[in-house]
Amino acid sequence: DEVIALKEKVIAEKETQLKDLKTLMETQLKDLIAEKEKLITEKEKLIAEQETQLKDLRSQWVQLEMQTLQELSRVKVIANNRALIEIAMQQYKSDLSLTKGLEMFVNEHLLTVGRDKTTLSMYGREVCNKLRNFGFAAKEDFVQKELKNLMHEISKPLHRPHVSGKIYTGYVVGGEPPLAEALAIVISKLQECKFVKNLDVLLVDGEGKCKCVLSNGDIVEYGEA
Template identity: 75%
Template structure:
């Protein structure tokens, strides 16, 4: 039909319909292909996701195992270190205990040694004191029966009582400087005590200048080391301990011995002081200077 209704229209219409069906079929095919592709992509995606999940799970497992291994090693190292520290602490405590024991033993030994040394020193001091007393008693007893002329012996015994740890030279030097001399800026002079003794000695004929006496005191050790022979004693004097000599030696000896008597380093012994001619001028008694008849 024609477009106006005649039978000639149908072939053309059939052609359009056929083309439309082809388009629809092509579209369906494209859709099916896309769906297939999407399905494949979905399958591949799911497979990849599954693989990734498997990998992540494996990594997680490996990580947990590694962490567990590290924790085990760490715990083991900590335990070993704690054991080592404990052993070191035990050894340290043992060493400290041994050290403390040794120190205690050492301190005890030192204490015992100090006690023994102190006892020995006390015994030695007592023996020295007894010996000095015996020597002094010997001088006292001998002086009662004979004349003992010696410028050194009495001073030597007295210095042992004054400074037993020093030599005679050092002890006498210290005694003279401490008691009998005054050291000034410009010069050294006799102490007040030394000047007083010199003044008293002038009453008995000893008139040496104080400067000479001061120098003699500084050099006294040398002088008393010289031998003093028994002097000629006038009158009826046949006993006693005698010191003296020419001035200023006699004055220096008198100052030293009278000070030793005053300080109680010489006790119970009167000392006769003679001049250069051996004449008894006075007596040194208990730190004072008196006439022979008053002693």
């Protein structure tokens, strides 16, 4: 009987030890999980803070680039079909590439996708109508195709329009139809959406002559802006 009692006592002690060990391990495990979750939370918070800082820096950089264009265009001619769109796209969709951002902007604002065909949006047609008053007469179908292909056009090495010697200052875009019309539609809409602010844009034809000015989303005669 003593042997049995001793055995039971040993077993009871072992069970108590195991129970205590299990409780200790569970406590340690809970502490580890809590510590891990705390570290994850702190890491996520740190990442979020860094992303906010990065976003702020990007925004400041874009503003600086835009201000630089504004300042330079007051004292000299800047002829570039790409630069302004590139800066504006960083404000529109900073997380997308220029190609994807421009494609999204064009599809969202400037094209109407039907079952059978894609056409210019109402806004695009309105701009084309206004441009006809200034001698830009490309067919809407060609302008629509140019809009879809605009990234390719402004990525060419020679994406700087020819400018006549009679223009001395200003930011200039343009070229032969339908490129000039496509650029005008995009930039006017960017102005209207406030992605381009406080910058009048001169629109030149294939000969480099300034036909009109894109100003705050409107199209006005050169000299009136």
